[in-house]
Amino acid sequence: MRNDARRRETEGRGTRGQAHTLEAFVAATILLASIVFSLQVTAVTPLTASTSSQHIENQQEAVATGVLAAAAKNGTLKPTLLYVNNSTGRFHGNTFDGMYVSGGPPTALGWTLDDAFHERGIAFNLYVHHLTSDRTIRRETVVRMGGPSDNAVSARRTVTLYDDDVLYAADGTETTHTLTDSTTFYAADRHPGPLYNVVEVEVVVWRM
The missing domain is CATH 1.20.5 (Single alpha-helices involved in coiled-coils or other helix-helix interfaces)
Structure with missing residues (x-):
């Protein structure tokens, strides 16, 4: 038991x-x-989202760089910088406080920027950085569609302006006003001789 x-x-x-x-x-x-x-x-999940977002930003930066490079090559970049009313010193067209706010200016560069970005739901700002008479860098705003987001990217292109470059009328034709004749142009004559100023064009793009 x-x-x-x-x-x-x-x-x-x-x-x-x-x-x-x-x-x-x-x-x-x-x-x-x-x-x-x-x-x-x-x-995995955040890394995948971050990688995708970075890929989109890289694409946008490449497109912006390509737009500026193509405009410089085909001669449509500088005319936008000179698309200025000689009487007021402001860009032609329907602007707010001297800036375009609903898209690019009515120039070849503006239309290209609209096709590349605005019509695809991507906002952009367009700036011109130039040396002032007191040797400081000033930023002229050409297009302002809003405040760039944290994922904004930018591209820049240098453009040389000369004394005999002429301003453009509202219809896109050349006027008889040269940069040395104009007293209202936003950038100052910073160099002796035929060179007027060296400016830097910047495009900032971001998803709306």
């Missing part, structure tokens, strides 16, 4: 031990699965 009791007690302990071992194994498996799932959520 005593031997049977001891045997049943021993078997009971073995069964309980196996049950505890199984419970521990299941708990460990659940814990491990939870850790793996958490690592996947925190490591």
